[in-house]
Amino acid sequence: MGKRSRTKNRAAAATNESTEAAGAVGPRQPCPCGSGRRYKACHGAAGGPPPAYVARPFAGFAGETDLVALRELVPAATAPLRLKDSDREVRLCTLLPGATPGMVRENGAIWLGLQVQHNYGDPSRDLAAVLERALGHAEAGESGSVGLPEAPGDGPRFTDLVVDGPLEVTVHDDFGFWLDDVEDRTPEMDAALEQASGAIHPTVKLAGVESAYWTNVGSKEHLRWAMPEDEDVLLTALARLHVRGDDVLVEGARLVGMFRAHGILVPVWDLPVGTGAEVLEEPAKAFATALAEALRDDSDLTSAERSAKSSLAGRQVTIR
Structure with a gap:
């Protein structure tokens, strides 16, 4: 080892020792919060700690096993949901066009997508946040896609908003349910549907x-x-x-x-x-x-x- 490297290492060690002596947490030490991450990648990160990871996000929900299967294993399926504080029609879907987290349809119905691209640590809270945003759009008479561009924070969880009970799952042969409520289908819609459905395993x-x-x-x-x-x-x-x-x-x-x-x-x-x-x-x-x-x-x-x-x-x- 060269003299410059030895000098640099001694200086770094001295800095770490003085930091620890002062009672602070070193950047490479485990974060005191118990996450298992290094401090610099958790509460010591510039943007603050990452969202908390929930190991079993749908525990306690009667339809937990089907919900997990639809989220991770089943290509095309739907299940109706009942809300605790609303009679609005809500439909749980494995996948929506473009992996969209949610949609408010023209008739005011809400569709929720399970197979999405975001992952903020607690899928139950993520799903609830999308549902709440969709409800807000629907109450305002707005339709279209609903996203989740950032972590939802300490909002409600999925089980706080929906009536508990087994899911009535319908497995589909294709993604034709995307156009269930569309009266004027175009050739472009049918082509996109055919392309998406081509990857489905029976x-x-x-x-x-x-x-x-x-x-x-x-x-x-x-x-x-x-x-x-x-x-x-x-x-x-x-x-x-x-x-x-x-x-x-x-x-x-x-x-x-x-x-x-x-x-x-x-x-x-x-x-x-x-x-x-x-x-x-x-x-x-x-x-x-x-x-x-x-x-x-x-x-x-x-x-x-x-x-x-x-x-x-x-x-x-x-x-x-």
Whole structure:
């Protein structure tokens, strides 16, 4: 090391020591707020701390698992919402044109988009902010797109504004719902719709169980099942079923891993090509019953079950 570098390092060390001696937080030290970030990237940043991250933003909402699936996994779907303080029509959508966060339609109805480009740390508060802005536009008789250009701050959360309850999800084959209320469709609209819909993988929501979605991605078929249970408890139950061979839904199917999205786990099965959604209905019901029993089992895991749990834990991909 050269003399100049040694001198520079000694000076920097002395500065850090004097800073720490004075009781201040060094820029490279963990931020005292507990975020896990360095101080210079959190409360010591020039623009102030980044928005707080919420690990499970839709916890407590009865439709949590479907909402997460629509936000992260399902290409084209809608669900009606009821507001606590208004009878205005509100429609939850997976994706709106241009990934727009919200829209006020000509008839005053509000559409909310789940698959958006912004991420301010708490999707529940983001969604509520878009909804409030859309309500303001609608009350003023204004229609059009509604964005969210900045973090919403300490406003209400999604569950503060909507009536709690399961979502009545309708999965669509394309984005034709974008033009449901448009009477005078133009060739340009139809062309844009066709282009957007061309990227959609066929998807079906199973009817007999909660929040399970079959999809065909061309070379493979999958079942992706959003589950609300605590992660460790669910992994334990899945490990018990795996060791017994009770996680095989149909011949040739295999539980290959899981997504972690907004605080919940979404187990994923690979399915033989040609399986389809209909044949999964009864096996999925049987699996749900077996899973409920495994969740109630509080006995110690066997060595085989511990190994299976460790393997499942290592096959997780975090989306959010």
